[in-house]
Amino acid sequence: NAGVMQNPRHxxxxxxxxxxxxxxxxxxxxxxxxxxxxxxxxxxxxxxxQKENIIDESGMPKERFSAEFPKEGPSILRIQQxxxxxxxxxxxxxxxxxxxxxxxxxxxxGTRLTVV
Amino acid sequence: xxxxxxxxxxxxxxxxxxxVLNCSFTDSAIYNLQWFRxxxxxxxxxxxLIQSSQREQTSGRLNASLDKSSGRSTLYxxxxxxxxxxxxxxxxxxxxxxLTFGGGTRVLVKP
Numbered sequence: 001n002a003g004v005m006q007n008p009r010h011x012x013x014x015x016x017x018x019x020x021x022x023x024x025x026x027x028x029x030x031x032x033x034x035x036x037x038x039x040x041x042x043x044x045x046x047x048x049x050q051k052e053n054i055i056d057e058s059g060m061p062k063e064r065f066s067a068e069f070p071k072e073g074p075s076i077l078r079i080q081q082x083x084x085x086x087x088x089x090x091x092x093x094x095x096x097x098x099x100x101x102x103x104x105x106x107x108x109x110g111t112r113l114t115v116v
Numbered sequence: 117x118x119x120x121x122x123x124x125x126x127x128x129x130x131x132x133x134x135x136v137l138n139c140s141f142t143d144s145a146i147y148n149l150q151w152f153r154x155x156x157x158x159x160x161x162x163x164x165l166i167q168s169s170q171r172e173q174t175s176g177r178l179n180a181s182l183d184k185s186s187g188r189s190t191l192y193x194x195x196x197x198x199x200x201x202x203x204x205x206x207x208x209x210x211x212x213x214x215l216t217f218g219g220g221t222r223v224l225v226k227p
Contacts, residue, residue: 006159031213043160043205043217056212091159095213100147101167103213107152107160 002027004094004108005074012114013082021077021111025094032075033105034067037089049075082115089113118143120208122218130226135193137221139206144184146208150215151180151191154203163204164191196225 005024013019025032034046045059049069060067064082069075079086089112093105119142129135139149148167152160164173166182166189173180177194193200203222207215 004159033213033215035215035217042219043207043215045214045216048213056214059214093160093215100209100211101169102148102165103209104148104150104162104165105209105213105215106162109159112157 004029004092004106006090006092006108006111008111009109010112010114012116014116015083016081019079019082019086019113019115021079021090021092021113022074023077023092023094023108024074025092026106029094029096029106031095031097031103032069033093033095034075034077035091035093037091037110039088043091046077079113082113084115087113087115118146118208118210118216120206120216120218122204122206122221124221125219126222126224128224128226129196131196131198133196135191135196135200135223135225137191137193137204137206137223139189139191139218141187141189141208141216143208143210144187146184146210148209149180149182149189150207150209151178151189152205152207154205154220156203160205196223198225198227201225 035043047067048056089110091110093107151163164180179192203220207217
């Protein structure tokens with residue numbers, strides 16, 4: 001059972017370009033979460049999705065950022081018109097639903113975005 | 117708003133010593149608390165999950181405790197090894213499956 005798969009592992013974009021980060025959850029997991037880790041900072045929640053639904057996007061910047069988790073295929077985090085401040089490691093996690101107490105999140109290896 | 121703090125930010129011990137890593141949280145209304153390990157440039161590996169109704173969890177040399185009333189969790193690593201060198205993160209889960217992370221403790225185990 002492969003873990004959470006993220007690609008690409010490293011992504012370099014020029015200012016103003018678009019960045020697309022992909023995440024395939026663990027087999028059998030229908031809940032996906034995106035977190036961002038800025039240099040020398042902790043991980044911060046961005047968005048929580050289930051298939052075809054955004055459940056909580058309270059951590060997502062209001063502009064330029066969007067996320068989806070279609071019925072088929074991976075979850076996508078899209079950043080439009082990237083700026084230097086978007087340079088960070090973006091982590092995806094997935095889980096099943098085992099009730100509030102038992103739900104355990106499993107993380108991918110992350111995508112390290114560098115904006116030049 | 118939940119805040120999670122990990123002190124110290126860095127810790128260095130000789131091989132064989134027991135490690136004690138602290139995590140404190142401000143809102144006791146957490147459903148569970150997870151401990152993770154992160155190696156440089158890598159992802160997060162889940163180590164232990166303690167449900168809010170539990171007091172502790174054990175896996176091999178690792179033992180984690182949870183005291184909701186005082187807002188604290190402690191991760192113990194017995195007989196540390198150089199391979200235990202990494203950053204250890206704790207995260208509290210609130211309603212809605214959102215994890216709030218501490219800043220991490222960077223551990224170095226010297227041979």
